[in-house]
Amino acid sequence: MITLYSYPGLYGLEDNNPYGQKVFAFLRLCGLAFEHRHILDAKAAPRAQLPYLVDDDKTIGDSDAIIEHLKQKYAAPIDDELTHPQRDLDLLIRRTLDDLYWVMSYSRWADPRYWPIFKDAILTTHPGVTAEALDGARQYNFDRYHYQGIGRFEAHDVYARGVADLQVLSNLIDEDSFLFGTEPVSTDASVYGFVANIYFYDIDTPLKQFVLSRANLVRHCKAMRDAVKRTVAR
Template sequence: MITLYSYPGLFGLEDNNPFGLKVFAFLKLSGLPFEHRHVIDTSVAPRGQLPYLVDDDATIGDSDSIVAHLKRRYALTLDDPLTPLQHDLDLLVRRTLDDLYWVMSYSRWRDDRYWPLFRAALLAALPDADPDVLEHARQYNFERYRYQGIGRYEPDDAYARGIGDLQAVTNLLADGPFMFGATPASIDAAVYGFVANILFYDIDTPLKRFVVAQARLVEHCHAMRERMGQSRSP
């Protein structure tokens, strides 16, 4: 039995964290049956991070490691048609999305213009959430941003970095709707996890304004949702 542990959903998405939504999308694309459990406490998670996956006797953390485990254990063929160059592009896009993560997180927890709206959305979605715990989490994130580096950026410079990441992904989508043509690969689950958490994010950040204006990114989200058996929008 496969069980995915990830953060709670928000704005109609199954996880408000892009890495958890990435794994959710990969599982849906692969057709593997699984149970999805939403948690906040990361104390028992590998490396103290979500998402993580329990697959019978195996517990795997890190979204890339989870995808690799599932592909290996269940002989999934999603990426078999990819050329060596496409496998390299898959890696480069995932690393670009790792960079984008910090800007997305900054827009939610750090930017004083959007934090009150994000905080209100979390409290509405999670009635048992403690406002003091959220404030503690915010201060903890400030430290993470400072050590990672994005916390030393002025807001406009931070968003320019994230928009640069999004522009590169947009350019690679070409005629799509998926990264490598008409059929989704595992990289499309990663792109969806990030872009959907911007496109369907009900707060008008610079990242959202950019994504909404990119027809390729919007169509990718809609096409992914259709492949997962969902409506085009949450």
């Protein structure tokens, strides 16, 4: 039995963290049956990070490691047709998304223009979460941003970095297909986890403004949402 542990959802998404949303989308695209459990405390997770997966007696942390495990154990054919250059591009895209993550996180927790909206959305959607807990998480994130480096940037420089990441994604996505053809692959799930956590949020950050200005990013996000929702577990 597969169990996915990830953060709670928000704004209609299954996870308010792009990495958990990515794994959720991958599982659905592959038609794998799984239980989804939402948690907030990541202390028991591998490396104290969410998401993580429990598959029978094995526990796997890190979204990329989770996907590799699922592809190997269940012979998921989703990426079988990818060429070597496409696999190289997949890695480069995932590394770009790792950079985008920090900008997304900064926009929610650090930017005083958007933090109250994000905080209120969490408190309204999840009554069990306290304002004190969120304030503590915010301070923790401030420390993370400082040591990672992005917390030392001016806000406009932070968003310029994120917009540059999104521009690359927009450049790679056609107007009427997925990244590598007519069917989604794991790379599409990765991109979807991030763009969905921008597009579907009712928070008008510079990241969302950019996504809305790129019809191909919006189309890809909506097409992935439809694909994720219609997949039936085998």
